Amino acid sequence: MEMKALIGLLLLAGCHGVSSEIYSLKYTLTASSGVSNFPEFVAVGMLNELQMGCYDTNSQKIELNHSWMDQWARDYPDVLKEITSRAQGYYREMKADIEPLKKHFKQTGGVHTYQCMYFCEWDDEDNATDGYEQYGYDGEDLDMKTWIRIFLPQVEWDEADRAFGGYFTGECVYWLKKYLAYGKSTLQRTERPEVSLLQRSPSSPVVCHSTGFYPDKVVVFWRRDGEELYEHVDHGDVLPNPDGTFQVSVDLDLASVPREDWRRYECVIQLKGIEDIFILLDPALVRTNWGKTGPGRDGGVKSEITTPIIIVCVVLLLAAVAAGVIVYKKRKR
Template sequence: MKKSLLFLLFCHVSSPVKHTLKYFITASSGVPNFPEFVGVGVFDEILVGYCDTNIMKVEPKQDWMKKLFENDPQHLEWHNGECFENLHNFFKATIYGLKQRFNQTGEHPSVSLLQKSPSSPVSCHATGFYPDRAMMFWRKDGEEIHEDVDHGEILPNHDGSFQMSVDLNLSSVPPEDWRRYDCVFHLSGVKDDIVTKLDKAVIRTNWGKTSIRVAPSEVPAGPVVGVVVGLLLLTLCITGLFIWRRNNNGFSPANSSDSSSSQTSSVKHAALI
C-alpha cells in the first residue's frame, strides 16, 4: 500500500487535483476458459494496467504507464510480484480453505449404479460434486451413445453440492453384452474422469428386500375354502373320537343283563346325539 501511494504521488506530484487509484481483483476456481486470478488497475476511472494467470505478466494499458515501467523497472517488478506471488497465492489459498470448510473441493464425488427393478433402466448417479459444471454419459465399446439414454438435470443437494443422473435402457441388450458399457462422469476443472463399468454385481437395488403385502381381495378363494373344509372335518373327527372313547372307556358288560342295560343306555345316548 505504501508503494502504491508513492506510485500515485510520483505520477502526478505537481498536480493539486485529487486522484484515485483502484485495484479490482477477481479470484475463481474451476471456471473453464477463465484465469484463476485477474488484477486490474484503474486510475481516475481509466484502465492503466492488467494482469492474469493466463498471460502471467503485467500489461500497461496507457502510453504514459508503459513509459513509467520503461524508466523505472522497479515498478513493473513490484506489480508482477503483487499479481503472481502475493495476491494470487493469497486468494488461491483462501478459496481452497473455503472449499475445504464447506466440503466443496470437487474432488470427492460419489458415483454409483442404481436400478429400481430388474426391468427398470440402470441409472448412473453422481452426487456430492461441486461446482455444477459437470457432464455424465454412457459409452459402448468406448464410444458415447445417445440411443436408449435419458439425461437428468443437475440438482442441488442440501449441503451446497450437486447431483445428477443418466439412465440407460437395457431391455434390448443381452446380459452377455453388459460388459461393453460404462458410465463416464466428468467434472469441470478435474483432470481425471470417473468411469464405472456396467456390472450386475455393483448395481445397488432394493428388490427382494421389501415385504409383499397382498390385499384381501387378491387372496385366491380356492385355498381358503379348502382350509375351512379341512378344519371342519378335523373338528368332526376329534369330536367323534372323544364321544367313542367316553362311551367305551370302563363300561364293558359283565353279564347278559348288564349287556342289555349297556345297549339300552347306548341307544338312548345315541338318540340324544
C-alpha cells in the first residue's frame, strides 16, 4: 500500500479557490530497538497535523498538549484510560514484531525502528471519508505484501483489512469530529498571513513569502497584467511554524524581465475566510541583503551611511593593532 499524500492545493479547471475543508486524524506509533536514551515506544496523535497528545514508555501515560484536550479528558476519562491501555498493548505487539522483521531482513543487532500509522480524513462539505494504514521499518516504507508475508496468512489479513476498513470510516471519523468540536476555536480559526517580497541577489528569483496564516489551505500564485503565470514560477511546500501557523514561498524568475516592467507583476494570496491579498511587485518593496537601495532584512531601508561606518571600523582596528605593537615593543625592552 503506497503512502497517500495528505491534502494538496485545490485547483479546479485552472481557477483557484478554497472551498470545502478536509480534516484529518492521524496516529503514529514507533517502536525501537537498540536506541539508547530514547523510549522504546512512542505514540503520537495528530489532528490536522497539530499534535494533540503523546504517550511513551518512559512516562507510561498520555500527555495532552492543549487546554481543549484537557477538557475532552475531563468529559471522557474512561476513553482516555482505554486509549492508554491500547497504547500499552501496541507497545507489546510492536516490540515483539521487531524480531521477525530482523529475521526477514537477515539482521542481527544494531538500531532498528518499526512504525505504524493510522490515518483518516473527513470532508465537511460532502461528508466524504477516507482512511488507510501504513507501516515502516528502519525509515523505509514497508509494503503490505511484505508485512502480510512476515506476520499474517492471507485469510487472516483479509479479515483484518475488512475490520480496519470499518474503523477508518467509523470510529476514527467519529473521534475526529469530536476532537474538532473541542478544538474548534483553535482548528477552525482563520489567521491572516504576513506577506513579504524577498530577493537574495540581483540574479535570484523574487520570492513571495507568506507566513503566519491558518489554516494551511492556501493558494499563492504570481500573475502578470492580471493573467496567472505558470512558467518561471516555482511553488514551495506549505510548512508548519512553531506557533501552529503555516508558511509558504513561491518564486518568480525575472532574469529576462527589465526592472521597469516589474510593476506589471503581482503576487496573489487566497485563504479561506479572508479577502484575496494582492502584492504589487514594486522594486522598492522587495527586501534584499544586497545593494544600497531597497528595504533590508529588518525591513529598514539601506542607506549610504554603510560604507563610512565600515571605513571607520577599519581605521579603529588598524589603530588598535598599532597600539598593540607599541606596547609589545616597550614590554620587550
